[in-house]
Amino acid sequence: MNSAQLDFRGAGSTDLLFVSGWLGDTRDWDAVRNRLASFATGAYTPAGLSTVPPANGGWSFDRGRMELNRVVDSLAPSRLVVVGSSASGTVALASAAERNLRGVIAISAAPRWIGTDNYSFGMPMQAANEILQSLRRSFAATIKQVMPSAYLDEADPVIAATVRDAIVERAASVATPNHLIEAFQNLWSIDITPRLASIRCPVLLVSGARDHVVSSEVARLMAAQIPDCEVDVIEGAGHLPHVTAADAVSRSIARFMKRLGGEA
Numbered sequence: 001m002n003s004a005q006l007d008f009r010g011a012g013s014t015d016l017l018f019v020s021g022w023l024g025d026t027r028d029w030d031a032v033r034n035r036l037a038s039f040a041t042g043a044y045t046p047a048g049l050s051t052v053p054p055a056n057g058g059w060s061f062d063r064g065r066m067e068l069n070r071v072v073d074s075l076a077p078s079r080l081v082v083v084g085s086s087a088s089g090t091v092a093l094a095s096a097a098e099r100n101l102r103g104v105i106a107i108s109a110a111p112r113w114i115g116t117d118n119y120s121f122g123m124p125m126q127a128a129n130e131i132l133q134s135l136r137r138s139f140a141a142t143i144k145q146v147m148p149s150a151y152l153d154e155a156d157p158v159i160a161a162t163v164r165d166a167i168v169e170r171a172a173s174v175a176t177p178n179h180l181i182e183a184f185q186n187l188w189s190i191d192i193t194p195r196l197a198s199i200r201c202p203v204l205l206v207s208g209a210r211d212h213v214v215s216s217e218v219a220r221l222m223a224a225q226i227p228d229c230e231v232d233v234i235e236g237a238g239h240l241p242h243v244t245a246a247d248a249v250s251r252s253i254a255r256f257m258k259r260l261g262g263e264a
Contacts, residue, residue, distance in 0.1 A: 005044055005045075006042045006043065006044045006071065007026045007042065007043045007044065008040070008041070008042045009033060009037075009040070009041050009042075010037070010039060010040030010041055011040060012040050013040060013075070013076050013079055013080075014040050014041065014042045014075045014076070014080060015039040015040050015041065015079070015080070015081065015257070016036065016039050016040075016041045016042075016080075016081050016082075016083055016253070016257075017041070017042045017043070017044075017071065017072070017075065017080055017081070017082050017083065018032070018033065018041060018042070018043040018044075018083045018084075018085075019043070019044060019045075019046065019068065019082065019083065019084040019085065019088040019089075019091070019092060020043070020044070020045040020046070020049065020050070020085055020088060021049065021084070021085040021086030021087045021088045021089070021108075022049050022086060022087050022180065022183060022184065022187075023049070023050075023051070023143070023167065023170065023171060023180060024045050024049060024050065024085060024086075024088075025045060025050065025051070025170065026043040026044060026045055028085075028240070028242065028243050029043045029242060031242075031243070031246035031250075032242050032246050032249055032250050032253065035246060035247070035250035036250055036253060036254065039257070042071075042075065044071070046059060046064050046067055046068070046088060046091075047059065047063075047067060048060075048063070048064075048179050048180075048182075048183050049064075049087070049088070049180070049183055051170060051171075051173055051174045051180075053176055053178075053179045054179055058178075058179045058182040058183055058186070059179065059182070059183040059186060060183075060186045061090075061091065061094075061186065061187075061189070061190045064087070064088070064091045065091050065094055065095055068082070068088075068091055068092065068095050069095055069098075069099060072095060072099055072101065073099075077099055077100055077101050077102070078100055078101075078102060079102050080101060080102055081101070081102050081103040081104065081105060081256075081257065081260070082095065082096070082101060082103075082104050082105070083104075083105040083106075083107065083253065084104070084105070084106055084107065084109065085107045085108060085109075085240070085242060086107070086108050086109060086213075086214070086239065087109075087113075087183075087187055087190075088109075089105075089106030089107050089108060089109025090106070090109045090110060090111065090113075090190060090192060092104050092105075092106055092109075093106050093109060093111075093192060093195070093196070093199060093203070093222075093226075094192045094195055096199045096200075096201050096203070097192075097195040097196075097198040097199050098198075100201070101201045102201060102202075102260060103201050103202045103203065103204070103256065103260055104199070104201060104202075104203045104204070105203075105204045105205075105206060105253060105256060106203065106204070106205050106206070107206040107207075107241060107242055107249070108206070108207060108208060108211055108213065108214050108239050108240070108241065109205065109214065109219075109222075110122065110214045110218050111191065111192050111193045111196065111218070111221075111222055112190055112191040112192070112193065113187045113188060113190055114128060114187075114188045119193075121214070121215060121217060121218045121221070123213075125188075128188060131146065131184075132181070132184065132185055135177070135180075135181045135184065136181060139171060139174060139177040139180070139181065140168070140171045140172040140174070143167065143168055143171035144168045144171070147164050147167055147168060148160070148164055149212065150212050150213055150239070151164075151167075151212075151213060151238055151239040151240060152164050152238045152239070152240065152244070153210045153211075153212060153238045154210065154236060154237060154238050154244050155210065155235070155236030155237070156236065156244070159244045160238075160244065163240065163243055163244055193225070196222055196225040196226050197225055197226070197227065199226050199227065199228075199229075200227065200228075201228070202228045202229075202230075202256070202259070202260060203223075203226050203228060203229040203230070204229075204230055204231075204232060204252065204253075204256045205219040205222060205223055205229060205230070205231045205232070206219075206231075206232050206234060206241060206242075206249060206252055207219040207231065207232070207233050207234065207241075208233075208234050208237035208238045208239055208240075208241040208244075208245070209233050209234060209235045209236065209237060210236065210237060210238045211237070211238050211239045211241075212238070212239070213239045214239065216231070216233045219231045219233070230256075232252045234248045234249060234252070235248075
């Protein structure tokens with residue numbers, strides 16, 4: 001599997017590690033990182049979740065978790081706060097159940113991604129299969145169709161259009177998207193619910209109020225099971241609040257870091 005390509009900023013030991021989700025890019029964190037310039041930060045997109053196909057094997061929950069653990073272990077985990085978006089937020093929470101992290105900030109994360117009789121918040125399996133088949137027929141066209149309503153129902157239509165166009169362009173640039181399609185399907189088997197009670201570090205769950213992929217109810221559901229957890233719902237934002245509402249997300253992260261004893 002590819003080694004994680006990290007983009008570091010700032011001096012000293014890394015305070016915040018930003019991890020992108022499916023079809024993500026380290027540049028998605030730029031606006032937040034610029035607002036948190038007093039912290040030393042790192043960012044990466046896990047192998048198999050970016051537009052670049054991985055050299056050896058695709059993304060799965062276990063591979064993503066092992067990759068994150070390797071990165072965390074190389075960066076003084078006891079002082080590190082991991083900030084994960086979407087699928088990588090789920091992986092970060094799982095890592096916190098087995099690593100001595102300073103804290104975790106999970107943005108738009110879910111304990112599982114497919115609905116069951118006991119979990120009504122996930123995507124119905126039939127809908128997931130329909131999206132999967134559509135991605136196989138035309139990856140870029142499916143992203144263009146699904147993105148506006150599911151990911152980017154923003155209060156600010158200008159921001160929504162700008163971010164949507166950038167992501168649609170990103171999807172169109174993927175010559176061979178099989179690794180991303182495989183990663184999408186691998187999300188279906190994830191269920192970290194049994195691990196939530198084992199998380200001992202402080203956790204902040206950030207949710208967009210207009211997120212139709214992972215509702216804010218999911219964040220509250222997880223918060224009830226994590227021993228030390230708080231929830232911040234970003235009004236007017238969808239599934240990518242760190243991109244579309246960077247000011248609000250940055251303030252939320254700064255408050256959390258201050259609570260942990262870090263500089264604001």
